[in-house]
Amino acid sequence: MGTMREIHQLDPLPQHVAIIMDGNGRWAQQRHRPRLFGHKAGADSVREAVETAREVGIRHLTLYAFSTENWQRPGLEVKGLMSLLKNYLQSELDTMQQNGVRLECFGQKDRFPDEVRNMLDKVIAETRECSKLRLNLCLSYGSRAEMIRAVQEISRKCADGELRPKDIDDQTFNDHLYSTGQPDPDLLIRTSGEQRLSNFLLWQLSYAELYFTEIPWPEFRRDQFLAALEKYAGRQRRFGKTGAQIETVHA
Ligand code: FPP
Numbered sequence: 001m002g003t004m005r006e007i008h009q010l011d012p013l014p015q016h017v018a019i020i021m022d023g024n025g026r027w028a029q030q031r032h033r034p035r036l037f038g039h040k041a042g043a044d045s046v047r048e049a050v051e052t053a054r055e056v057g058i059r060h061l062t063l064y065a066f067s068t069e070n071w072q073r074p075g076l077e078v079k080g081l082m083s084l085l086k087n088y089l090q091s092e093l094d095t096m097q098q099n100g101v102r103l104e105c106f107g108q109k110d111r112f113p114d115e116v117r118n119m120l121d122k123v124i125a126e127t128r129e130c131s132k133l134r135l136n137l138c139l140s141y142g143s144r145a146e147m148i149r150a151v152q153e154i155s156r157k158c159a160d161g162e163l164r165p166k167d168i169d170d171q172t173f174n175d176h177l178y179s180t181g182q183p184d185p186d187l188l189i190r191t192s193g194e195q196r197l198s199n200f201l202l203w204q205l206s207y208a209e210l211y212f213t214e215i216p217w218p219e220f221r222r223d224q225f226l227a228a229l230e231k232y233a234g235r236q237r238r239f240g241k242t243g244a245q246i247e248t249v250h251a
Contacts, residue, residue, distance in 0.1 A: 009230050009233060010056055010226070010229045010230060010233050011233055012232075012233055013056060013057060013058065013229065013233070014058060014185070014186035014187040014209075014229070014232055015058065015059050015060060015183050015186055016058070016059065016060035016061075016062070016182065016183050016184065016185045016186055016187075017053065017058055017060070017061055017062070017185060017186070017187045017188075017189065017229075018061075018062040018063075018064075018185035018187070018188045018189070018200070018201055018204075018205065018208070019049065019061070019062070019063050019064065019188070019189045019190070019191075020064045020188070020189070020190040020191070020197075020198060020200055021042060021045070021046070021063060021064060021065065021191060021217040021220075022190060022191050022192040022193075022194055022216075022217055023038075023191050023192025023193070023215075023216030023217045023218070024038035024039045024041070024042040024216070024217050024218055025038050025039075026038070026192065026216060027041065027192075027216040027217070027218045027219070028041075028218075035077055036076075036077065036080040036081075036084075038216075038218055039077075039080060039081055039084055040084060041218035042217045042218050043084050043087075043088050044218070045217055045218055045219075045220050045221060046063060046065075046088065047088075047092070048221050048222055048225075049061065049063070049220070049225055050092075050101060050133070050135055051099075051222075052222045052225045052226070053133055053225075054099055054100070054101065054132060054133045056226075056229065058133065059132075059133060059134065060133070060134045060136065060182050060183065060185070061133060061134070061135050061136070062106070062136040062138060062179075062185060062201065063135070063136070063137055063138065064138045064141065064198075064200050065085070065137050065138055065139055066081060066085075066107070066138070066139045066140055066141070067138075067140075067141060067142060067198070067199065067200075068107075068108070068140055068141065068142035068145060068199075069142070069199075070140075071111070071140070082112070082113060082116050085116055085139070086115060086116050086119050089103075089119045089120060089122075089123045090119060092123075093122075093123050093126060093127075096123065096127050096130065096135070097126065097127060097130060099130075099132065099133070100130045100131055100132030100133060101127060101130055101132065101133045101134075101135050102127045102128065102129075102130040102131065102133070102134050102135065103120075103123045103124050103127045103135050103137065104124065104134060104135065104136045104137070104178075105120055105124065105136070105137055105138075105139055105178075106136050106137070106138045106139070106141050106146070106178035106179065107138050107139040107140040107141035107142075107146075107178070108139075108140040108141070108145070109121075109139065109140070111140045112139065112140065120139075134182060136178070136179070136182070138200070141178075141200075142199045143197075143199045143200055143201055143202040143203065144199060144202070146177055146178055146203075147177075147202070147203060149176070150173060150176035150177055153176050154168060154172060154173070154176055173203070177203065177204070179201075179204055184204045184205070184206065184207065184208065185201065185204055185205055185208045186208060186209065186232070187208060187209050187211060187228070187229075187232045188200075188201075188205055188208045188209070188210050188211065189211045189212075189213070189220075189225075189228050190210075190211070190212050190213075191213055191215055191216060191217045191220050192213075192214070192215070192216045192217060193212070193213075193214045194212075195212050209232055209235055211228050211231060211232065213228070
């Protein structure tokens, strides 16, 4: 399938890719099908994204699967998403273990129905030793809520004398986010045409390359993922330095 050529074009490869999986609903509606039909197709894209990330050697994949605002969707859609999520976790556990995929949840896990949360806890626990790819599912996640939670915890430590305000730095803040211990995303992908961050990883995406595509999430499969990685490989990242400085560093 030309894998060699494709992988050759993926250098440098991002260590960490974050994805806003948008457009399931519109994709389904265009086909005169219920929104849940789009989410089901979207779950297949999730499987393919995880498999592709693992295949090419990406180490961290963070997927925005359910935002704090998504609770406000019609009850039937929320219920459908819950059961999709539970089925996904149930059916993927073996594959994750075989493929070295470690699951992590970013977000308010406690807000999920018991059966979903129990399944999440089980998969998280049973993939703890897996080390090829870290799959972070953002569930009932919002970046501002994540940062406020970090500030509350840091403040508590200051009040208790565990931490001095003047010692708070980037590292301290990182240590109190869901993503603690993982590198920041190098690349953010958002599908389906919208060009917004929508309260996703606002701190962690500070230096990320942004990639927007018109393709709806249910159609974002291996080839589309590889195209995004090729585009990333073609861009030069400067971290606020000049191109010449970067050339020197990498020389
Ligand atoms: C955005 O599409 C997508 C979501 C809100 C949910 C994402 C869920 C999945 C990809 C499937 C289940 C997830 C897993 C991990 C198995 P939208 O409904 O906002 O689309 P629209 O903008 O076209 O309405």
